[in-house]
Amino acid sequence: MQLIDTFTTHRLFAECLQSKHLNELYRMHQNKQVMATLGGVRSDEETRLFILNNLNHWQRYGFGLWVFRDKVNNQFVGRAGLRNTDVEGNEQVELAYALTAKFWGRGLATEMGEEILKIGFELLNLPEIVCFILTNNKASQRVMEKLGFKYERDIIHANLPHLLYRLIV
Numbered sequence: 001m002q003l004i005d006t007f008t009t010h011r012l013f014a015e016c017l018q019s020k021h022l023n024e025l026y027r028m029h030q031n032k033q034v035m036a037t038l039g040g041v042r043s044d045e046e047t048r049l050f051i052l053n054n055l056n057h058w059q060r061y062g063f064g065l066w067v068f069r070d071k072v073n074n075q076f077v078g079r080a081g082l083r084n085t086d087v088e089g090n091e092q093v094e095l096a097y098a099l100t101a102k103f104w105g106r107g108l109a110t111e112m113g114e115e116i117l118k119i120g121f122e123l124l125n126l127p128e129i130v131c132f133i134l135t136n137n138k139a140s141q142r143v144m145e146k147l148g149f150k151y152e153r154d155i156i157h158a159n160l161p162h163l164l165y166r167l168i169v
């Protein structure tokens with residue numbers, strides 16, 4: 001399978017998340033505002049493990065997370081991509097995204113999501129993609145709506161009440 005290492009969106013450049021991104025990811029994972037809806041801040045060690053898991057995921061499934069940079073000044077914007085996950089005993093693929101707070105509110109999560117969905121459906125031929133969102137994460141729920149996902153049901157995920165969204169081609 002051909003891995004999609006890099007791609008661009010209108011305003012962003014994406015590359016496969018790797019160990020060289022440790023410091024940028026660590027900074028974002030230490031930010032309370034960003035991590036409030038992602039299970040809380042992560043230590044350096046947890047971030048190392050996060051990267052290692054992502055690299056293993058790329059090897060095993062041929063897709064995973066990318067790091068996104070602003071095309072204009074090369075600034076780190078965030079991470080997003082596709083991950084295999086367990087939904088009540090069934091393997092599913094989820095869309096995941098997190099942006100550093102200074103880039104919020106510019107439509108960038110939606111822009112990342114649009115391109116990732118194209119990759120998921122058109123190149124990887126996935127039949128459907130899901131997303132879990134904390135019940136109080138209104139911004140992410142709006143991103144889901146803009147990307148065409150439909151709310152399916154309430155679900156407990158990572159021991160917390162989440163909303164399950166799904167997009168079927």
Ligand SMILES: CC(C)(COP(=O)(O)OP(=O)(O)OC[C@H]1O[C@@H](n2cnc3c(N)ncnc32)[C@H](O)[C@@H]1OP(=O)(O)O)[C@@H](O)C(=O)NCCC(=O)NCCS
Pocket residue numbers: 033034035037038097098099100103104105106107108109110111132133134137138139140142143
């Ligand atoms: C959620 C997140 C990815 C959104 O990123 P973003 O780039 O700001 O998203 P977009 O600009 O594409 O869209 C956000 C939408 O939510 C809306 N929104 C933001 N805060 C909102 C709130 N409190 N209530 C309702 N809508 C809200 C915005 O107005 C926008 O909608 P619009 O385009 O119709 O005006 C970003 O806040 C983030 O990284 N949060 C931390 C990590 C996280 O929660 N990840 C998702 C886990 S499921």
